[in-house]
Amino acid sequence: MNLSGTTVALDGLGVENGFDVLEAGIRLAATSEGIGLRVFGPASELDLADLNRVEVIDSTDQITNEDDPVPSVRSRPDASIVRAVADVAAGNSDAVVSLGSTGATMAASTFGLKRSRGVKRPALAAQVPLPGRTVVFLDVGANVDVRAQHLVQFAWLGAAFAKSVLGVERPEVGLLSVGEEAGKGREEVVEAHAALTGADEFEFVGNVEGRDLPAGVADVIVTDGFTGNVVLKALEGTVKTVVGAISEAARKNPVSAVGGLMMKPALGGLRRDLHPDTTGGAILLGLRKTAVVGHGSSGAEGVANAIRVAARAAAVDAPGLTEEMLHRVGANRGSIGSEPGV
Amino acid sequence: MNLSGTTVALDGLGVENGFDVLEAGIRLAATSEGIGLRVFGPASELDLADLNRVEVIDSTDQITNEDDPVPSVRSRPDASIVRAVADVAAGNSDAVVSLGSTGATMAASTFGLKRSRGVKRPALAAQVPLPGRTVVFLDVGANVDVRAQHLVQFAWLGAAFAKSVLGVERPEVGLLSVGEEAGKGREEVVEAHAALTGADEFEFVGNVEGRDLPAGVADVIVTDGFTGNVVLKALEGTVKTVVGAISEAARKNPVSAVGGLMMKPALGGLRRDLHPDTTGGAILLGLRKTAVVGHGSSGAEGVANAIRVAARAAAVDAPGLTEEMLHRVGANRGSIGSEPGV
Numbered sequence: 001m002n003l004s005g006t007t008v009a010l011d012g013l014g015v016e017n018g019f020d021v022l023e024a025g026i027r028l029a030a031t032s033e034g035i036g037l038r039v040f041g042p043a044s045e046l047d048l049a050d051l052n053r054v055e056v057i058d059s060t061d062q063i064t065n066e067d068d069p070v071p072s073v074r075s076r077p078d079a080s081i082v083r084a085v086a087d088v089a090a091g092n093s094d095a096v097v098s099l100g101s102t103g104a105t106m107a108a109s110t111f112g113l114k115r116s117r118g119v120k121r122p123a124l125a126a127q128v129p130l131p132g133r134t135v136v137f138l139d140v141g142a143n144v145d146v147r148a149q150h151l152v153q154f155a156w157l158g159a160a161f162a163k164s165v166l167g168v169e170r171p172e173v174g175l176l177s178v179g180e181e182a183g184k185g186r187e188e189v190v191e192a193h194a195a196l197t198g199a200d201e202f203e204f205v206g207n208v209e210g211r212d213l214p215a216g217v218a219d220v221i222v223t224d225g226f227t228g229n230v231v232l233k234a235l236e237g238t239v240k241t242v243v244g245a246i247s248e249a250a251r252k253n254p255v256s257a258v259g260g261l262m263m264k265p266a267l268g269g270l271r272r273d274l275h276p277d278t279t280g281g282a283i284l285l286g287l288r289k290t291a292v293v294g295h296g297s298s299g300a301e302g303v304a305n306a307i308r309v310a311a312r313a314a315a316v317d318a319p320g321l322t323e324e325m326l327h328r329v330g331a332n333r334g335s336i337g338s339e340p341g342v
Numbered sequence: 343m344n345l346s347g348t349t350v351a352l353d354g355l356g357v358e359n360g361f362d363v364l365e366a367g368i369r370l371a372a373t374s375e376g377i378g379l380r381v382f383g384p385a386s387e388l389d390l391a392d393l394n395r396v397e398v399i400d401s402t403d404q405i406t407n408e409d410d411p412v413p414s415v416r417s418r419p420d421a422s423i424v425r426a427v428a429d430v431a432a433g434n435s436d437a438v439v440s441l442g443s444t445g446a447t448m449a450a451s452t453f454g455l456k457r458s459r460g461v462k463r464p465a466l467a468a469q470v471p472l473p474g475r476t477v478v479f480l481d482v483g484a485n486v487d488v489r490a491q492h493l494v495q496f497a498w499l500g501a502a503f504a505k506s507v508l509g510v511e512r513p514e515v516g517l518l519s520v521g522e523e524a525g526k527g528r529e530e531v532v533e534a535h536a537a538l539t540g541a542d543e544f545e546f547v548g549n550v551e552g553r554d555l556p557a558g559v560a561d562v563i564v565t566d567g568f569t570g571n572v573v574l575k576a577l578e579g580t581v582k583t584v585v586g587a588i589s590e591a592a593r594k595n596p597v598s599a600v601g602g603l604m605m606k607p608a609l610g611g612l613r614r615d616l617h618p619d620t621t622g623g624a625i626l627l628g629l630r631k632t633a634v635v636g637h638g639s640s641g642a643e644g645v646a647n648a649i650r651v652a653a654r655a656a657a658v659d660a661p662g663l664t665e666e667m668l669h670r671v672g673a674n675r676g677s678i679g680s681e682p683g684v
Contacts (some may be wrong), residue, residue, distance in 0.1 A: 131587050141520060144528050178483060178571040186486050186568055210575025214583040226528055227569050229520040233552025234573050238580040241556040245473050246588070 004034030006311040007053070009084040009093035012041020013062035014100020015303065016296045019045040022099070025303020030054050032304070035311045038093050040080040059083055062100065069103035073111060081105055085112035088289050094314035095290035097306050102282070102293045106142055109284050109291035116323040121146070122286035123154045124225065124293070125161060126232055127309075130216040136162050136171075137213065139225035140232045140282060146224040148191030151175065155192075156329060157285040158220035159202040160322035165313050166219075173199070174208035174218035176227065182206065192222075201325060280305030288319050346376030348653040349395070351426040351435035354383020355404035356442020357645065358638045361387040364441070367645020372396050374646070377653045380435050382422040401425055404442065411445035415453060423447055427454035430631050436656035437632035439648050444624070444635045448484055451626050451633035458665040463488070464628035465496045466567065466635070467503060468574050469651075472558040478504050478513075479555065481567035482574045482624060488566040490533035493517065497534075498671060499627040500562035501544040502664035507655050508561075515541070516550035516560035518569065524548065534564075543667060622647030630661050 015022045029035050036053035043058040059080040063072045085108045087093045098105040125138035136158045162171040177185035196204045281294035290313040294306030357364045378395035385400040401422040405414045427450045429435045440447040467480035478500045504513040519527035538546045623636035632655040636648030
């Protein structure tokens with residue numbers, strides 16, 4: 001995919017590993033794919049004048065994880081994330097990327113980029129890298145309470161993303177619940193199951209259970225933002241605990257210590273495979289433009305990957321394709337966005 | 343702890359690995375601790391006549407995972423799980439253990455053993471074995487929808503179990519949510535957080551996130567039965583995926599293949615440490631007697647551990663201590679079971 005026609009607005013504040021890492025990430029994305037960048041960060045810290053199509057717009061006001069997102073976004077027009085979003089809204093950039101506060105990025109993007117026509121609730125989608133395939137998992141934190149129709153929309157948002165950006169022709173979509181049977185789970189899950197059955201632009205594989213997520217049984221797995229957030233973090237934490245316990249076991253036992261040393265390259269590969277940085281972070285779906293939130297702890301590769309995902313989504317016009325798909329489905333099936341009482 | 347005065351009613355149907363494994367598990371528990379057993383299973387398959395205080399009561403009607411639990415339990419008084427529960431209710435046994443359908447065990451126990459005074463909703467608690475400590479995680483499937491007061495009760499139920507059965511003097515209790523701040527999460531979680539703050543018989547450590555569960559940051563972690571079920575299964579699945587990916591990586595790479603071979607004992611130990619069988623399955627808390635559901639896939643050690651947990655809970659009268667604690671708290675704080683509208 002040629003990304004040299006795209007421009008990404010980058011919030012240049014919030015990378016935990018410092019401006020050197022940020023700069024290295026920007027260089028990677030700009031030189032390997034020719035992505036244009038408008039960086040809203042401190043001009044004194046970022047020396048990027050040698051790069052084509054990379055501009056630094058001096059910004060020093062950072063909304064951090066300690067700030068309350070909504071009031072901060074509303075009251076601080078000079079904050080780097082607010083300016084980066086405004087740059088997209090003004091048409092100077094095609095997508096926004098932040099490595100800073102997820103809450104601030106969600107709030108700024110939802111206000112500044114607007115929801116796509118027909119979308120009730122934008123959702124935050126993580127790309128979970130698993131041996132075998134990458135699973136689009138949503139919602140991982142935008143909506144802690146949902147109704148059935150929101151879950152149904154998340155399925156369409158996730159499927160449209162898998163199709164347009166990841167190139168999965170006919171995505172398999174699963175609904176997270178406490179059992180495989182259609183009647184298992186909360187009321188809204190049971191309702192969503194019924195509404196998704198027979199969907200014709202993706203393959204609805206029915207309910208999937210917690211164990212099916214790490215097994216990678218579907219391209220898209222749908223849940224509410226409370227469950228999704230907790231499960232995603234538990235998954236990341238478990239990988240860390242298991243890899244840590246293996247290293248510990250290897251260190252303690254002289255025989256397996258040698259084995260552990262020899263395993264190191266394989267373990268490193270696995271850690272990289274399962275590390276969220278590999279896929280460039282989470283994407284806010286359901287807005288008219290693309291917004292991506294990378295991990296604050298990203299290295300240069302993580303920063304570059306977050307920029308690449310955003311550029312790719314912009315290049316294929318993922319928001320436009322998603323809106324079209326939702327519209328087509330809403331017209332054909334009447335099951336989305338048309339329930340009473342909302 | 344001397345368990346030779348306890349008698350456990352064992353549902354003898356539902357062990358996936360066959361009656362030989364069940365028998366071996368029974369022998370382990372009976373001979374190592376002298377636990378008495380009344381086994382409701384097929385007399386033709388179980389040869390236990392040589393054991394003291396172990397009796398087989400011929401039962402062949404099994405409620406399986408395919409059966410709808412509530413109607414099955416109500417209509418099949420001869421089912422092994424229904425008879426085992428009735429045996430406890432009649433005072434012949436002190437606790438019930440099943441390796442079969444979790445749903446059937448929950449239904450039979452709730453009907454047959456009755457809730458403890460003041461308990462609104464019994465909860466299913468898993469003991470999650472982690473490097474460092476065992477975490478009591480509840481609810482993992484009994485209640486897919488909860489109110490704040492149910493979460494508060496789960497905290498007390500879990501703390502009472504950790505105290506009386508696991509011997510943790512002052513259990514640390516965490517509330518699972520999407521952020522550490524008191525205001526983060528669903529409405530019922532925010533309310534429960536407020537109600538738990540200042541609890542004086544355990545240490546309320548506040549909200550914990552998904553990543554904190556595998557890290558083992560508390561002795562008891564509380565959530566609703568939907569989230570808990572999904573997270574527990576995701577955790578088990580992730581361990582399996584990671585261990586599988588390590589074996590795969592080791593096989594593919596000739597250098598790390600040797601390393602992998604040398605790591606094998608360490609990996610085996612880890613798999614055992616993190617395997618749910620290690621702790622003997624899940625416990626239904628909030629009933630007047632103890633009910634334990636072991637994994638259907640248990641080996642002999644898993645069967646024995648499920649029996650041991652039940653015997654231990656009965657020996658210390660965990661249900662009685664729990665009821666006492668709830669009563670004391672309800673009287674002192676007025677925050678449990680006294681909210682309006684329930």
